[in-house]
Amino acid sequence: MEPVIIDHVQKELDRFAQKKVYIHLETTNGAYASHFNESFFSSGAYIRNALLQYEHGKITGNGPFRVGLKMSFGWVYAEGITHFEVDDKGRLLLAGHDFSGKLAVSLQLSEQPF
Amino acid sequence: MEKERHVLVVFPHPDDEAFGVSGTIASYTKSGIPVTYACLTLGEMGRNMGNPPFATRETLPQIRKKELQDAADVLGITDLRMLGYRDKTVEFEDEAVLAAHMGSIIEEVKPSLIITFYPGYAVHPDHDATGAAVIKAVKDMPENERPKVHCVAFSNNCEEEIGQADIVNNVSDVADLKLAAIKAHVSQTQLMAAEMEEQLKNQDPAVMARIHNERFWTYKF
Numbered sequence: 592m593e594p595v596i597i598d599h600v601q602k603e604l605d606r607f608a609q610k611k612v613y614i615h616l617e618t619t620n621g622a623y624a625s626h627f628n629e630s631f632f633s634s635g636a637y638i639r640n641a642l643l644q645y646e647h648g649k650i651t652g653n654g655p656f657r658v659g660l661k662m663s664f665g666w667v668y669a670e671g672i673t674h675f676e677v678d679d680k681g682r683l684l685l686a687g688h689d690f691s692g693k694l695a696v697s698l699q700l701s702e703q704p705f
Numbered sequence: 706m707e708k709e710r711h712v713l714v715v716f717p718h719p720d721d722e723a724f725g726v727s728g729t730i731a732s733y734t735k736s737g738i739p740v741t742y743a744c745l746t747l748g749e750m751g752r753n754m755g756n757p758p759f760a761t762r763e764t765l766p767q768i769r770k771k772e773l774q775d776a777a778d779v780l781g782i783t784d785l786r787m788l789g790y791r792d793k794t795v796e797f798e799d800e801a802v803l804a805a806h807m808g809s810i811i812e813e814v815k816p817s818l819i820i821t822f823y824p825g826y827a828v829h830p831d832h833d834a835t836g837a838a839v840i841k842a843v844k845d846m847p848e849n850e851r852p853k854v855h856c857v858a859f860s861n862n863c864e865e866e867i868g869q870a871d872i873v874n875n876v877s878d879v880a881d882l883k884l885a886a887i888k889a890h891v892s893q894t895q896l897m898a899a900e901m902e903e904q905l906k907n908q909d910p911a912v913m914a915r916i917h918n919e920r921f922w923t924y925k926f
Contacts, residue, residue, distance in 0.1 A: 592758055592761055615762065621752050623828060676761055688754065692753075692755075694754055
């Protein structure tokens with residue numbers, strides 16, 4: 592993956608707009624967060640292969656970035672995006688790595704199921 | 706360490722075997738005792754992507770599969786099974802089905818000893834769910850056919866609730882293999898392994914004790 596180039600990611604978001612796309616969306620603080628720090632409130636969410644269609648998508652912010660996908664009947668949103676890659680299957684992989692390089696958030700789009 | 710006929714190790718993630726158990730595994734294989742390792746997932750949801758990151762969410766499973774194979778080779782494990790579950794979802798599987806799957810492996814391998822996580826005291830939900838499925842499978846066996854089960858526990862409250870580990874294996878003889886197994890999981894351990902090597906070089910007593918002694922709780926049915 593490479594650090595986000597905002598124009599490049601925006602073009603990719605445009606490419607998937609108004610198509611049926613499979614979404615991987617994940618936030619995580621790791622399963623050990625509350626083990627190492629008992630005052631830490633552990634939370635996260637994960638959805639893989641949700642099939643949806645969005646009207647338009649946008650990447651904003653000064654880095655880390657935010658990405659929102661507007662659907663006719665709702666929204667998809669991810670915050671803390673730092674890196675991107677279009678992989679060899681043409682999938683858009685967006686990820687946010689924290690200060691120690693660990694994955695904290697991931698939003699991925701594909702025309703085929705992940 | 707007691708002589709065993711066959712050891713079955715059951716953990717959910719590649720690298721679960723590395724930190725607290727790899728010395729014990731290496732000690733068994735070195736003395737000719739076969740070890741089967743059943744690993745439920747490929748750690749698909751790991752947060753460590755290498756530093757600088759060389760893995761993505763989508764390439765991580767293949768990378769960790771290779772690392773797992775490398776660690777198994779280092780440890781002399783000749784029967785490595787990847788069971789195809791997905792990281793962080795083990796606790797949501799049907800418990801009876803999962804236990805039956807574990808039971809079928811136990812029946813085939815016929816181990817004299819099983820090593821797994823102590824359900825309720827192993828921190829990660831996948832660890833607890835894996836341990837629980839193994840314990841249920843063994844509990845369902847006739848008492849006289851049950852293998853011994855040695856459990857790994859490390860939750861902050863474990864000693865308070867289940868007491869001290871009753872088995873402590875000194876694995877200093879195979880410490881080099883243990884370190885090599887930890888290092889085989891490059892994507893997950895590269896920073897930690899470097900730090901650990903430095904501490905070992907400086908003979909940090911706490912780190913030496915942690916690496917040289919592996920602790921287990923015999924499960925009482």
